[in-house]
Amino acid sequence: MENEDIRKWENLDIDVLVKIFQTFDIHGKTSGLGHICRTWRDAACDPMLWHTLDLSTVSSNFIRIQVEPYAYVGEQSDKELTKLLKISLNLSRGSVKTLIFNVNLYVNDSQLTYTAERCPNLKHLVLPAWNRIKETVICKAISIWTDLESLTMASVLNPPYLMEQISQHCKNFSELKIMGPCDISFVQTLIRCVPKLKVLSLRCSLVYLDALLLILDGLENLEVLNISHCIIGDALPTPATTNVVEKLDASVIKKSKRLREFYTCMDATCIMCQRTRDDEGLLRWYRYEEGLWKEDEVKSLAV
Incomplete structure (x- = not known):
């Protein structure tokens, strides 16, 4: 005689299923849960599972090359990422x-476009690798993400087009993290395009002293600034000829007093400071501990 007290998986309460699925990583969530039965499908589509699409553990199969885009990604790797994005979205x-891409995940134009069109309510974007993304494509994505508030991006040479798009379309934009050198021309673009910026992180980068002073003077709404483990250089144009400032001078300290939070570390014994110097202000994250690139002293920018 069949035991009527035995509960079947498909009859499990949907709230319980959602809690279980929340413990899965991106591979677990996309492993075919929705094909079991209707209840599992409903649970697998629950918005609580997808407020954050975390691809920080997914890397491209690539080799570094000397010409643009400086990374060659294998065809199979692209296919696997496209499949993962289609299932997830x-x-x-x-x-x-919230959308998080790995520092070694080289998204192409079609993948970013597909993602942008299916994430119209995006508020937080972590996209550290831009090698394979055209200007027109990232601009189109920004125009879709009108709710964007926070961006972590690779260092690119003064991309006014990007900040201009954010200025035009993202009225609530307030947090920015740049993973690479920051010069005065880029700061001028920030002041012109996103004057209401409240949080800025430049950690583990080369920051020129004149740019730092301009940040403190020109971004009047800035509340939080992170220059931990940075190389603070004089105004000379290239890292090879930059004279490193060993200690913040009185003018910087005085101007920083108005900030709510000001993070610095210029300790010669600090491992991260040493790594920034070794890599001349553009950290080669693949050399170091896995996941180290996710860290930030500013909690809202830590992944």
Whole structure:
């Protein structure tokens, strides 16, 4: 005689299923849960699972090359990422608000376009690798992400087009993290395009002293600034000829007093400071501990 007290998996309460699925990584969430039965499908599509689409553990199969885009990605790797994005974004049904890409995940134009169109409510974007993305494509994505508030991006040489797009379309934009050198021309672009910026992180980068002073003077709404483990250089144009400032001078300290939070570390014995100097202000994250690139002294920018 069949035991009627035995509960079947498909009859498990959907809230319980969602809690279980929340413990899965991106590979677990996209492993075919929705094909078991209707209840599992509903649970797999629950918005609570997809407020954050975390691809920080997914890397491209690539080799570094000497010409643009400086990384060659294997065809199979692209296919696998495209499949992962299609499954994830189909299940998420537009509920993704935070999107995190790995520092070694080289997204191409079609992948970014597909993602942008299916994440119209995005607020937080972590995209550290831009090698394969055209200007027109990232601009189109920004025009879709009108709710964007926070961006972590690779260092690119004064991309006014990007900040201009953010200025035009993202009225609530307030947090920015740059993973690479920052010069005065880029700061001038920030002041012109995103004057209401509240949080800025430049950690583990080369920051020129004149740019730092301009940040403190020109970004009047800035509340939080992170220059931990940075090389603070004089105004000379290239890292090879930059004279490193060993200690912040009185003018910088005085101007920083107005900030709510000001993070610095210029300790010669600090491992991260040493690494920044070794890499001349553009950290080669693949040399170091896995996941180290996710860290930030500013909690809202840590992944």
